[in-house]
Amino acid sequence: MELRHLVSFLAIAEELHFGRAAASLHLAQPSLSQHLRRLERAVGVELVARNSHEVRLTPAGEAFLDLARDIVARVDQAGKAARAAATGSAGTLRIGYNFPAGQRVLPGALTALDSRRPAVDVEMFEMRTGPQLAALADGKLDVAMVYGRPNSTTLRSRRLLRVPLVAIVGEKHRWAGRQRVPFGELADESCVLFNRAQSAAMYDTILSAAQSSGIQLTIADEVDDPGATAILTAIKPIVGFASAARGAFGGSPGSPRTTSVALYDPVPMLDLYAVWADGQNPLVDAFLACLPGTPT
16 A cells, blocks of 8 residues: 555545546546555455446445545654754754753753744753763763763763862761861761762762872762762761752752852862764754854
């Protein structure tokens, strides 16, 4: 069964006249008749009855009509959707992001995208850097917003902003109430970190700052979920690490409260990047046009 045969059948059903139906499709009448015969062979029943006086649909043709219209309409819609996606004017964009990107980058970028491409749907997933890059490699994300520039020849990136890291402590911790502490004071504290695969750039920045301070961190716990880290620091005398944006958040209502303390000498800093696969994707291009920075 071919689409052109369905279109020919619909024209016949509309006109109930082979000559007018052929003219509406810019076909010769023998070609139209051939399309109908081939469709009827494919379906296995007679769809149109005709004699010298009239053309009419058979009961089978009447039953076939609405579904045939639906099939042709859906094919037309599919074509329009494909053309819209090819130009970046419609489709679904899957974006991964971390907390600072969600607070400082995405709101403005998505507002601009919606004003320029209102037919584009966006799916968002908050994840650490490692899981985002894995999802990007698996084709589950179109854009990742992560710490650090990936060392990959198949990925492109754009630096968006710099993010300072802060210490996170509970309200009863001896640092609570202090505005800032030198990084070297962490020598006397127990810390909670995460598996390096979760965010290699953040992990390495913390350890590099410790090395610059001439200290070695005491890692008491390893927790991969930022929310769980906040809970641990709220109930234990340990120090966690977070972006300044997450540290200022302080936790959701009803959860154990934490406070952030700025670190200096050195100030641990991270670069936040937008990352995407090298290749043509008009939806990604449309989103990138809404972001600050220059591709690298």
